[in-house]
Amino acid sequence: MHYKLFPAFLFLLFSLSQTKASFYNTKSTSSKELAVKTVVTIDDEVEAVYNDLHSNQYALPKLESFSQALKSFYTLKEKGLVTKDILTLVDFSLSSNTKRLWVIDLTTNTILYNSLVAHGRNTGEEFANSFSNSNESFKSSLGLYVTGETYNGKHGMSLRLDGLEKGVNDHARARGVVMHAANYVSGSFIKNNKRLGRSLGCPAIPEELKEEIINTIKGKSCLFIYHQSRDVKTDSELVS
DSSP: OHHHHOOTHHHHHHHTTSOOEEEEEEEEOSSOEEEEEEEEOHHHHHHHHHHTOBOTTSOOOOHHHHHHHHHHHHHHHHHTOOOSOEEEEEETTSOTTSOOEEEEETTTTEEEEEEOOOOBTTTOSSSOOOOOOSTTOOOOOOEEEEEEEEEEETTEEEEEEEEOBTTTTTTHHHHTOEEOBOTTSSHHHHHHHSSOOOBSSSOOBOGGGHHHHHHHHTTTOEEEEEOTTOOOOOGGGBOO
């Protein structure tokens, strides 16, 4: 499993804006030993992890969204901001009628869940295309989050989220943007309405997966919400 093989230099690679690191392997010839230089980039390692994912018969995420999410995880891991080797990826570039949330165990490179997930009602219809960090915008916020604590609210068991990108999602907790379940996140809703239901800005998930997903990712794991319209901020711009 590639994640277990990642040395600390990977975290340094990302924090130095993906500069290249190198190591030397030696092999003998009949006349002398030659030092062979091998250059490994963070993108090489991310692609290796992606290619080694155990899908559990789920669809794989796109490499582009997975790459941004995994690099973000490395940054948080280096800073000690996450305590679980669990990565949750939400890809809002995809139709809301598809399963666009993945929960991945990075210790085993295994996809644990692949689920429907809703975006905010003012973020778009079937496709998400408008995002906000503002209160009462009823829009989703993109970017990098750390999961917080659970509580029981009007949707039952829910999970607080802390956005780490200033001006992008850092008002998530104050806005009440949380992960919760909703009956409009279902195949039957799609069948009757031609699209998934929408939230007030929360990444809402199906009722039947609520406890499993929330219990898996709660307590300082990495959540990344992707859209092709923007790149993740560098770690120097993250909210502490």
